Amino acid sequence: MPGRDRFSFAYGAALGFACDLLLGDPRRGHPVAAFGRAAQSIERRLWRDHRGYGTLHTLVCAGGAVAGAGLLARAARRHRAAEIALTAAATWSVLGGTSLGREARAIGGALAAGDVEVARERLPHLCGRDPQALDAQAIARAVVESVAENTSDAVVGALVWGALGGVPGLVGFRAVNTLDAMVGHKSPRLRRFGWASARLDDVVGWPGARLTAALTVLAGPDPRGALRVARRDASRHPSPNAGPVxxxxxGALGVRLGGTLAYAGRVEHRPVLGEENRPVRTADIERAVRLSRRVSLLALGAAVSARTVGSLFRNAGRNR
Known part of the structure; x- marks a missing residue:
């Protein structure tokens, strides 16, 4: 059974990745949506303007998801087909690379057609920025930035934790990432309550963000530019994980990212990343989506390889 684990994860992760590639997010009964509804219900009962209650909310929601996934994984180990199917279902559920690309391309198509209003209407499906004050160039920049950040959040980070923890790792990463999106922002109501979710998301997102940046250097059209800008500008970004990505x-696309942006009426002036490069164009959205896909495929290979090698070492240690 230990020897089987490495191949079960490899087959299951590849199958789940293929399902996301071909089908995108499940249209009905999405497990992440169900988790979000449950977390919202728990939030209504636990909310206080206090970090301690927010920490309890994070532990109950994320801990419950990991525990449930662990029980399912333990039961599935008795049958290889069930183990592969569970890994595939979990991988498909937590990945969002295809839906990310579809939304980005839809906005890019609207911009290419000159329909800025449609692009503004679709932008909230991709990120939380206020679209009304954005022109076509600013929308294109927002899309490229969202594709970059969500390549880590919606694909690579989940695969990293799948390699480390199997199905519970996949589910746990998505649970933490979802909680951060729900309560981790700095609104007056959630500044204290969402603190624990935001900090935990920073921690679990750290390895995936670094791997995403490294794979972007390898897979991008300008490896030297990607490495140069990542080394110089990553730490200037206010987010420890979005910055490197x-x-x-x-750098890889040869564009400028960052600068002034607005979230729900709150204006932020962020440092420019790649200031020597040109502004983002509409055509760069497609380039970003293709780069995201290449990075995601490399991340799948890295996750499967790491899980397999780790299993080999564990088995060798047991057999001594």
Whole structure:
């Protein structure tokens, strides 16, 4: 059974990745949506303007998801087909690379057709920025930045934790990432309550962000530019995980990212990443989506390889 584990994860992860590639997110009964509804219900009962209650909310929601996934994984180990199927279902559920690409391309298509209003209407499906004050160039920049950041959040980070923890790792990463999106922002109501979710998301997102940046250097059209901008500008970004990824994408694509942006009426002036490069164009959205796909495929290979090698070492240790 230990020897089987490495191949079960490899087959299951590849199958789940293929399902996301071909089908995108499940249209009905999405497990992440169900988790979000449950977390929202728990939030209504636990909310206080206090970090301690927010920490409890994070532990109950994320811990419950990991525990449930662990029980399912343990039961599935008795049958190889069930183990592969569970890994595939979990991988498909937590990945969002295809839906990310579809949304980005839809906005890019609207911009290419000159329909800025349609692009503004679709932008909230991709990121939380206020679209009304954005022109075509600013929308294109927002899309490229979202594709970069979500390549890590919606694909690579989940695969990293799948390699480390199997199905519980996949589910746990997506649970933490979802909680951060729900309560981790700095609104007056959630500044204290969402603190634990935001900090935990920073921690679990750290390895995936670094791997995403590294793979962007390898897979991008300008490896030297990606490495140069990532080294120089990553730490300038206010997010410890978005910084390396967005800087690497900026260098790889030869564009400028960052600058002024607005979230729900709150204006932020962020440092520019890749300031020597040109502004983002509509055509760069397609380039970013293709780069994201290449990075995702490399991440799948890295995750499967790491899980397999780790299993080999564990088995060798047991047999001594």
């Amino acid at each position: 967005e800087a690497a994408f900026a």
